[in-house]
Amino acid sequence: MNLAHLLLRQARQAPDRPAVFSGTQCVATHAEWAARSAGLAQRMREAGLVPGDRVLLFMHNHPRYLELLWAAWWAGLVVVPVNAKLHPKEVEWIVDDAQARWAFVTADVAPSALAGLERQVEIESAQADLLLAPARDALAVPVAERGPDDLAWLFYTSGTTGRPKGVMLTLRNLMTMGLGYFVDVDAVSAQDAIVYGAPMSHGAGLYAIPHLMAGARHVVPASRGVDPAELFDLGWQLGPLSTFAAPTIVKRLVDYAQQAGLGPERCAQAFKTIVYGGAPMYRADIERALRVMGPRFVQIYGQGETPMVGTALSRHHLADAGHPRHLERLASVGVAQTPVRIRVGDTNGRELAAGTVGEVLVKGDSVMAGYWRNPAATTAALRDGWLFTGDVGCLDADGFLTLKDRSKDLIISGGSNIYPREVEEVLLTAPGVAEVAVVGAPDPEWGEVVVAFVVPRPGDALSTDLLDRHCLARMARFKRPKRYVMVDTLPKNNYGKVLKTVLRERAEG
Numbered sequence: 001m002n003l004a005h006l007l008l009r010q011a012r013q014a015p016d017r018p019a020v021f022s023g024t025q026c027v028a029t030h031a032e033w034a035a036r037s038a039g040l041a042q043r044m045r046e047a048g049l050v051p052g053d054r055v056l057l058f059m060h061n062h063p064r065y066l067e068l069l070w071a072a073w074w075a076g077l078v079v080v081p082v083n084a085k086l087h088p089k090e091v092e093w094i095v096d097d098a099q100a101r102w103a104f105v106t107a108d109v110a111p112s113a114l115a116g117l118e119r120q121v122e123i124e125s126a127q128a129d130l131l132l133a134p135a136r137d138a139l140a141v142p143v144a145e146r147g148p149d150d151l152a153w154l155f156y157t158s159g160t161t162g163r164p165k166g167v168m169l170t171l172r173n174l175m176t177m178g179l180g181y182f183v184d185v186d187a188v189s190a191q192d193a194i195v196y197g198a199p200m201s202h203g204a205g206l207y208a209i210p211h212l213m214a215g216a217r218h219v220v221p222a223s224r225g226v227d228p229a230e231l232f233d234l235g236w237q238l239g240p241l242s243t244f245a246a247p248t249i250v251k252r253l254v255d256y257a258q259q260a261g262l263g264p265e266r267c268a269q270a271f272k273t274i275v276y277g278g279a280p281m282y283r284a285d286i287e288r289a290l291r292v293m294g295p296r297f298v299q300i301y302g303q304g305e306t307p308m309v310g311t312a313l314s315r316h317h318l319a320d321a322g323h324p325r326h327l328e329r330l331a332s333v334g335v336a337q338t339p340v341r342i343r344v345g346d347t348n349g350r351e352l353a354a355g356t357v358g359e360v361l362v363k364g365d366s367v368m369a370g371y372w373r374n375p376a377a378t379t380a381a382l383r384d385g386w387l388f389t390g391d392v393g394c395l396d397a398d399g400f401l402t403l404k405d406r407s408k409d410l411i412i413s414g415g416s417n418i419y420p421r422e423v424e425e426v427l428l429t430a431p432g433v434a435e436v437a438v439v440g441a442p443d444p445e446w447g448e449v450v451v452a453f454v455v456p457r458p459g460d461a462l463s464t465d466l467l468d469r470h471c472l473a474r475m476a477r478f479k480r481p482k483r484y485v486m487v488d489t490l491p492k493n494n495y496g497k498v499l500k501t502v503l504r505e506r507a508e509g
């Protein structure tokens with residue numbers, strides 16, 4: 001088993017079809033992509049890299065990302081994707097832990113050499129051009145023999161608590177994720193195209209796998225980032241496009257569409273499918289997104305340990321407005337994806353009845369092999385084949401999973417549990433609220449109190465009084481925020497997740 005065969009297959013069947021785009025410009029057909037990946041695979045092999053060796057990609061999104069990924073897999077290597085926003089010191093720690101031999105970097109993220117590497121290649125350099133020069137006969141370059149349990153992707157968790165851990169993902173994990181996309185997320189044809197706005201070091205990059213399986217096109221925006229105007233333009237020129245977007249990015253796309261007065265039909269010409277996930281999507285936000293952009297959304301819930309595969313809330317579920325539990329479903333993350341079983345369990349993993357809140361457990365072929373060189377963490381996370389996700393939620397009788405919050409985000413005030421998400425859902429329905437994040441702050445009387453950080457919509461003057469009345473009318477008294485902090489923006493990481501640790505510190509201060 002080797003993911004390189006997916007590229008070889010397209011290079012044989014559709015060699016001349018445009019495959020990789022930088023902005024609107026085609027930079028590689030399938031044959032050219034395969035030739036460059038095969039060339040690099042060959043050269044890495046000649047330089048002494050052997051199957052199983054780790055190669056780090058510390059880069060912003062770039063069309064060469066795809067060539068590098070498939071070159072590494074062609075040679076049987078394990079890719080270590082690193083978020084471009086990490087500090088070189090953090091990257092050095094990962095290089096050391098993963099015992100990576102080579103790294104490919106973009107000049108903007110790695111100004112100096114990373115310690116401990118045999119070779120660091122800046123991917124727009126003459127050295128990179130030589131390494132990626134097309135192989136003379138790509139189809140004849142041998143693909144490394146790898147088994148389904150061999151590693152392909154060593155993904156370091158964001159490490160909000162302690163050191164990041166290396167999640168070991170195997171070829172079976174990635175194949176399962178790729179094939180599952182077609183059943184649970186979306187059908188893909190060779191005429192389709194995916195655009196990479198979110199970092200390719202994360203799930204967005206993994207979605208290259210199903211799109212290559214289908215022979216679709218891959219588009220990296222010229223800005224290498226997320227600019228709604230640019231993405232819509234690309235969509236109209238090359239699309240309609242599919243993309244993966246964290247909820248904050250969905251929000252930016254929706255804001256843009258609304259401000260530019262684009263109706264759902266015009267949006268449909270730019271975007272075929274927007275897959276969202278990675279952080280909570282509030283009901284008010286998805287309702288607005290559907291209203292403005294039309295039915296082009298699918299939600300997934302997963303984590304690095306079971307990448308992009310957990311649950312899905314399909315286009316059909318999102319559109320099923322006549323269903324008696326439609327509103328609850330909109331706030332859920334959907335049902336188990338085909339390759340996995342989902343269970344809500346107690347601390348020992350014993351299954352809990354529908355409606356009971358507990359830890360979300362996942363079992364199936366997408367679940368990681370364990371944490372790299374960290375048997376203690378592996379034993380804690382994987383028990384009896386079940387992955388203990390650390391997420392808290394409950395299943396309803398139809399199998400829809402609603403996430404509460406990660407256990408560390410739970411607020412306990414006067415002995416009562418308060419899930420921040422519930423309070424956030426309510427606050428987001430108040431007029432004039434653009435974004436909100438709720439955390440607990442220590443309090444001598446209550447243990448903890450609820451603090452809401454609120455981003456007002458531009459031009460809206462929000463009063464604390466109004467927000468308090470809004471909450472009182474809609475939630476139990478004890479759950480409502482005791483304190484409001486108006487802010488211009490919320491602190492977020494590179495994947496668009498709100499950094500609650502930062503907010504907790506601020507609330508405490």
Ligand code: AMP
Pocket residue numbers: 157158276277278279280281299300301302303304305333389391403406
């Ligand atoms: P990561 O491993 O960085 O992909 O982060 C995974 C975590 O993001 C999960 O464990 C959840 O806490 C959160 N997450 C992922 N998808 C969703 C979703 N659809 N809704 C809410 N939270 C999500």
